[in-house]
Amino acid sequence: MNTENQAYAKIDEVAAQFAIEGRLKEKSPYGNGHINDTFLLIFELSDCSQKRYILQRMNHSIFKNPQQLMENVVNVTEYLRKIISSQGGDPERETLNVVKTRKGDNYYVDDTQNYWRVFLFIENTICMEQVESSKDFYDSAVAFGHFQKMLAEYPAEKLYETIPNFHNTPSRFQHFQKTVQEDKLGRAASAKEEIEFALAREQDTSVLTDLLQEGKLPLRVTHNDTKLNNILFDADTKKALCIIDLDTVMPGLSHYDFGDSIRFGASTGAEDETDLSKIELDLTLFEAFVKGYLEGCDGSLTSLEIETLPMGAKLMTYECGIRFLADYLEGDIYFKIHRDGHNLDRARTQFKLVADMEKKWDEMASIINKYK
């Protein structure tokens, strides 16, 4: 049994631990995340109505301390819930809601030391794997900017660092260099060009972290994983409704959220597209995101932060590329893969996008100038 099947086999036992009314009627794997094992559960109540939940087996080889992680998620969502209510919103739909266990805990540990959690399923939403219109992308930008703004006063010192140095690009580079040198599986020869591309850009890696250390960029509370499939859109209004996947909410730079969204959403192709001629940075989408993100942040970013946003886009794309490539070289131990060479394909799209950003650098800068 592979690990996902092992997780599936545990669902009945696990679901029974949570404070959920009714009888478990259906269960199925759900979504396209690369990290956790996600399942949709359907419960039937005594009046024959149904209620749906998201059950996740947390990836605790990546998130070493699930207890701290869940403390972050519960504290952040409770904080957001108050703000959403005070603004007349619906906290059951506009943020994640953790369902506790029957014992009152935020998660359940099974007898094989796997960690599980349950969220209310947010009904009537759309989750996009690729941008369908620049309007949608603009809406997602406003939502991520607004998320940043809502958490602006959150006491950052109360957040645990769920993955240390998550977006520390120089430290990601060092790890990448080590995997190339070790080349444990003899895969480096099949990724020679990509490795050269990555190594040639070492001097870029510390641009943002240097500015942070020099006190020129402010540390904020950021989401850190702002790809388009981590936001749910309302199926009726088509508006961005809820930001999900809060596992990496930690102190960070606004560039990380801006950049990761551009990396995934402003590309003309999928993250794992094998035809690289389809991968470019779409400047119309870039502009839509810049406009929306700055509106959502509502004046809270400094001039230097805004001016250096293009570097956020380039570095988040580059960093994701070296993470995929390092994982390919190490034997696909981090990101879930669905075919041989999947991580290498992903790294290639990221580097193609970096190269295209380098070509379009002046245009990216003038778009930023237009909105700052």
Ligand code: ADP
């Ligand atoms: P991963 O960390 O593996 O990316 P996510 O938390 O992003 O896991 O969940 C994977 C997918 O499950 C999301 O992209 C989304 O489609 C869906 N999903 C997660 N939470 C909810 C929820 N509360 N309601 C509806 N769909 C959800």
Ligand code: GN1
């Ligand atoms: C992972 O969890 P998910 O699939 O939303 C990863 C991100 C990467 C992304 C690439 C905790 O995001 O950092 O940018 O894959 N999350 C973690 O698609 O490593």
Ligand code: MG
């Ligand atoms: Mg996700």
